[in-house]
Amino acid sequence: MLNCCRALTDETGEAFLGVMHGKEYIIIGVLNETTDKHLGSSTDNITENETVRKYLQLLEVPAKAKQIPGKMKKVTGSELWIIEPEYIEWTSLTEYYPFVFETLDNWTTEVSVSPPEGYEPDHESLSENVTNEVETVMFTITEVGSKPGETYVVYKVWHNGKLQVIHSGIPAKETPAYQKAKGRGKGITGF
Numbered sequence: 338m339l340n341c342c343r344a345l346t347d348e349t350g351e352a353f354l355g356v357m358h359g360k361e362y363i364i365i366g367v368l369n370e371t372t373d374k375h376l377g378s379s380t381d382n383i384t385e386n387e388t389v390r391k392y393l394q395l396l397e398v399p400a401k402a403k404q405i406p407g408k409m410k411k412v413t414g415s416e417l418w419i420i421e422p423e424y425i426e427w428t429s430l431t432e433y434y435p436f437v438f439e440t441l442d443n444w445t446t447e448v449s450v451s452p453p454e455g456y457e458p459d460h461e462s463l464s465e466n467v468t469n470e471v472e473t474v475m476f477t478i479t480e481v482g483s484k485p486g487e488t489y490v491v492y493k494v495w496h497n498g499k500l501q502v503i504h505s506g507i508p509a510k511e512t513p514a515y516q517k518a519k520g521r522g523k524g525i526t527g528f
Contacts, residue, residue: 356383358382358383358384358385358386358387359382359383359384360383361381361382361383394406394408394409394420394423395407396422396437398433398435398475400433401428401432401433403433405422405423405424405425405426405435406422406423406424407420407422407423408423410503410505412444412492412494412496412501412503414442414494414496414497414501415440415442415444415496416440416441417442417444417446417467417494417496418438418439418440419436419437419438419446419494419503420436420437420438420439421436421437421490421505421507422434422435422507423507424508424509424510425485425507425508425509425510426510426511426512427480427510427512427515428511428512428514429515430479431478431479431480432477432478432509433475433476433477433478434450434458434475434477434478434488434507436448436463436473436474437471437472437473438465438467438471438472439467439470439471439472440467440468440469440470441469443466443467443468443469443496444466444468444494444495444496445464445465445466445494445496446464446465446466446467446472446474446492446494447462447463447492447493447494448463448474448490448491448492448493449461449462449491449493450462450476450478450488450489450490451488451489451490451491452478452486452489453483453485453486453487454483455480455482455483456478456479456485456488457478457479457481458476458477458478459476459477459478459479460476463475463476484511484521485509485510485511486508486509487506487507487508487509488506488507488509489505490504490505490506491503491504492504492505
C-alpha cells in the first residue's frame with residue numbers, strides 16, 4: 338500500500354513532513370504550476386526521528402532549450418556537491434551532458450565520460466578548479482551508430498592533496514519521435 342503526504346515548500350524551498358519510520362518514500366516535486374514537469378528522488382528506509390534531506394535538481398541546457406532532471410552527490414572533505422543528469426533523453430544525433438560542481442572551499446575536479454559503443458564524446462575528460470563557487474563543465478556526445486545506453490562516469494576530485502575517485506552512470510533513452518526518425522522500434526534503453 339502506498340502512503341502519501343503533501344507539503345508545500347517555504348520561502349527557502351524546504352518542505353517538512355512527518356512520515357512513518359521503517360518505510361521508503363519517493364519525494365516528488367512539481368517544477369511549477371504551469372507545466373507538468375516533476376522532479377523526484379527516493380529515500381532509503383527512514384528510521385525514527387530521522388531527518389532526510391533531498392535536493393531536487395534541474396539542469397538547464399540553453400544550447401538545446403532543454404531542461405534535464407539532475408541528481409546530487411555529496412563528497413566529504415569540506416563539502417563538494419556534484420550535480421549530474423539523472424538521465425539523458427536523446428532527441429537528435431547530438432546531446433549535451435552537463436555537470437555542476439559547488440563548494441565553499443577549494444577543490445580540483447576532473448570528470449571523464451565513457452558512452453556506449455556507437456557514441457563519441459567531444460572530450461575524454463574535463464577539469465575545473467572550484468573555489469567558493471559554482472562551476473560547470475559540459476560534454477557534447479554524438480551518435481555515430483547504435484542505440485543509447487548507460488554512459489559510465491568517473492570523477493576524480495582533489496581536496497587538500499587528497500584524491501577521491503567516484504563512479505557513476507547516466508542512463509539514456511530515445512524519444513519516440515527520434516526513434517521514428519532513425520527507423521527504430523519503440524523501447525527504452527538504459528533504464
